[in-house]
């Protein structure tokens with residue numbers, strides 16, 4: 001496919017997204033129907049679509065409309081160059097109209113700050129308050145794709161060993177100071193899933209901040225302590241904690257979300273029990289609570305635009321009840337870790353304050369925020385202890 005033909009496909013997919021279709025579903029159907037599209041074409045179309053969604057507000061403002069065509073014109077205008085090859089022939093977009101061509105005759109006018117930062121209008125005052133001096137730089141960074149990190153399974157191999165193994169398959173990775181298990185992939189990240197190191201369970205794909213949070217929680221509890229991972233989902237934190245030597249039991253309100261845990265654990269060479277209805281007194285409970293996901297909007301940019309004040313209210317209620325449930329499962333002197341991948345105080349520090357106000361005998365030992373400026377997703381971790 002030519003670059004213009006890839007853009008035509010992206011325009012169609014963005015129109016479907018604007019009409020309410022989830023991006024992944026639209027991309028999957030397109031890839032299935034477009035037998036002429038090779039793997040490089042599929043990757044390129046996906047990259048264009050995701051970049052346009054990350055920058056949906058500024059792209060629409062610069063492109064003069066909300067549809068996919070206007071969004072791509074807006075992205076092109078931000079780059080300072082009119083799109084090439086839009087002739088209307090051989091599956092390319094129609095030529096620019098006079099009005100569209102005029103957009104490229106003058107430099108773009110300055111946009112309001114929240115539009116330029118591609119932040120939902122209602123959320124900007126909160127994020128500006130919660131992130132303080134880092135608000136602009138954080139949101140600006142989140143207008144681009146996220147770096148790819150892997151977690152070294154240190155039970156099986158050292159980071160240096162992984163770097164050498166991956167180099168044989170032309171994948172380059174370098175350490176990151178935020179987490180000793182983390183390597184940043186600097187070349188050929190898309191090859192990782194097919195690499196022998198991945199297939200042999202020597203590495204997992206996992207964001208830097210998730211790894212830092214697992215390491216922090218592990219350090220806050222006795223070495224090898226059993227852990228109840230109360231919101232285990234696909235098992236990212238369960239696997240990271242198991243690889244740090246903990247005996248992990250996983251639970252999720254939706255057991256089907258845990259279906260990947262068994263094969264991932266088998267690949268990593270660890271055991272993780274799955275509990276439908278956990279009970280008892282746990283010395284360590286970890287709650288990676290459902291949240292806005294605002295710290296990972298680079299990876300899941302649709303969520304940025306579908307998030308709403310009503311959903312935030314729903315989430316904070318769920319987060320409070322998860323904290324209360326986990327507190328009831330924690331033994332005397334036990335430790336409870338509460339984590340989110342949210343940038344919002346309302347889902348983080350405010351939830352801990354509300355918990356402490358209603359749970360006597362509990363103390364907060366530490367709270368840590370990790371931001372995209374640190375290199376990975378945004379994350380929050382509070383370590384609580386029952387007295």
Ligand SMILES: C[S@@+](CC[C@H](N)C(=O)[O-])C[C@H]1O[C@@H](n2cnc3c(N)ncnc32)[C@H](O)[C@@H]1O
Pocket residue numbers: 230231232233234235236237238251252253254257288289290291318322
């Ligand atoms: C942020 S995700 C977990 C991600 C996972 N820990 C990982 O590292 O891959 C949050 C999970 O919480 C689960 N969840 C939502 N409400 C819950 C509840 N009331 N009790 C337990 N789990 C819940 C969701 O099904 C979802 O899988």
